[in-house]
Amino acid sequence: MALIRGRERGTGAQIFTASMADIVFLLIVFFVLTYKVEVDKTQMNLPETWVRKKVPEKAAVISIAPREQGSTIRVSTGEEMALPVSTIEEVITFASTEVAKNPDREFILKADQDVEYAKVDEVLDALKQSKAKFIFLLSEQLTADKK
Amino acid sequence: MNIKKKEIASEIFTGSMADISFLLIIYFMITSAFSATRGLDFALPEETDTPEIKQEDSIEVHVMPGGAIEVDKKSLPVDGLLPYVLEKLQQNPDKPVILRTDPEATYGDMISVFDRLRRANEEWTDDQGNPMFKDVNGNPLTEIKTISIPTQREIENIWNLLDMG
Numbered sequence: 001m002a003l004i005r006g007r008e009r010g011t012g013a014q015i016f017t018a019s020m021a022d023i024v025f026l027l028i029v030f031f032v033l034t035y036k037v038e039v040d041k042t043q044m045n046l047p048e049t050w051v052r053k054k055v056p057e058k059a060a061v062i063s064i065a066p067r068e069q070g071s072t073i074r075v076s077t078g079e080e081m082a083l084p085v086s087t088i089e090e091v092i093t094f095a096s097t098e099v100a101k102n103p104d105r106e107f108i109l110k111a112d113q114d115v116e117y118a119k120v121d122e123v124l125d126a127l128k129q130s131k132a133k134f135i136f137l138l139s140e141q142l143t144a145d146k147k
Numbered sequence: 148m149n150i151k152k153k154e155i156a157s158e159i160f161t162g163s164m165a166d167i168s169f170l171l172i173i174y175f176m177i178t179s180a181f182s183a184t185r186g187l188d189f190a191l192p193e194e195t196d197t198p199e200i201k202q203e204d205s206i207e208v209h210v211m212p213g214g215a216i217e218v219d220k221k222s223l224p225v226d227g228l229l230p231y232v233l234e235k236l237q238q239n240p241d242k243p244v245i246l247r248t249d250p251e252a253t254y255g256d257m258i259s260v261f262d263r264l265r266r267a268n269e270e271w272t273d274d275q276g277n278p279m280f281k282d283v284n285g286n287p288l289t290e291i292k293t294i295s296i297p298t299q300r301e302i303e304n305i306w307n308l309l310d311m312g
Binding site for chain 1: 164165168169171172175176178184185186187188189190191210248249250251252253254255256257258259261262265266269296298299300301
């Protein structure tokens with residue numbers, strides 16, 4: 001005997017997607033607002049410090065790559081991508097130009113923690129010769145267990 | 148005769164919006180870098196032709212390779228640095244601290260000692276930010292007023308001047 005089935009009731013399982021657009025746009029807005037171009041993408045282990053002050057956003061950047069990468073020095077005005085320089089005189093020229101444009105120009109020094117101090121000393125000396133006044137030494141947060 | 152008007156439903160096609168939105172999210176997520184935006188600040192002094200810091204008027208901290216330190220030519224554990232500086236500053240709060248680093252040492256060695264000196268403010272004040280120590284004149288002592296980081300060239304210049312003298 002054939003089974004007579006009643007009209008099948010459609011229990012349509014649905015995922016509610018109406019709010020998806022809101023969420024997606026919220027995320028887009030968040031990323032657009034927080035988006036910041038990193039001018040120097042050199043991968044390195046920054047030194048860790050307990051005291052950390054916020055660095056100015058548009059400061060000029062001087063980076064020193066880790067020893068394995070040849071301790072290359074790169075400079076950036078804070079707006080363009082960092083470019084490698086081969087001599088310390090080029091750092092002096094770069095810093096002097098920046099200081100000439102703005103005497104209170106801030107500089108960020110981003111250096112690997114294992115880089116030899118002699119290299120950092122050269123850069124600091126170049127900044128002093130260029131009459132730079134404000135320097136920020138980029139660092140990571142030192143955690144209490146290492147304090 | 149009544150002619151039924153054909154209604155043309157006007158609508159904006161939103162089917163691809165989700166694709167575009169997710170593409171944008173992925174783009175911004177990948178390219179946005181949560182970079183380090185904090186660090187230690189210090190101001191460089193204006194360069195003068197005649198350095199006036201006399202060695203006996205300052206506290207000289209020498210960072211050796213490996214991170215060990217010598218303070219006023221005597222080796223000292225890093226933990227003993229701030230108590231030593233505090234004792235000296237209580238006698239003379241204007242004493243500058245000169246931080247010299249061996250060229251063979253690493254940047255990390257120097258930064259850890261510099262950070263310790265900068266921590267003076269936190270160590271010498273209580274939880275409410277009230278000063279815990281006073282100098283000989285009875286003034287509160289909350290920080291090291293001058294921390295100088297001379298470069299190798301400046302040190303050599305000073306030596307040359309001393310030799311000439």
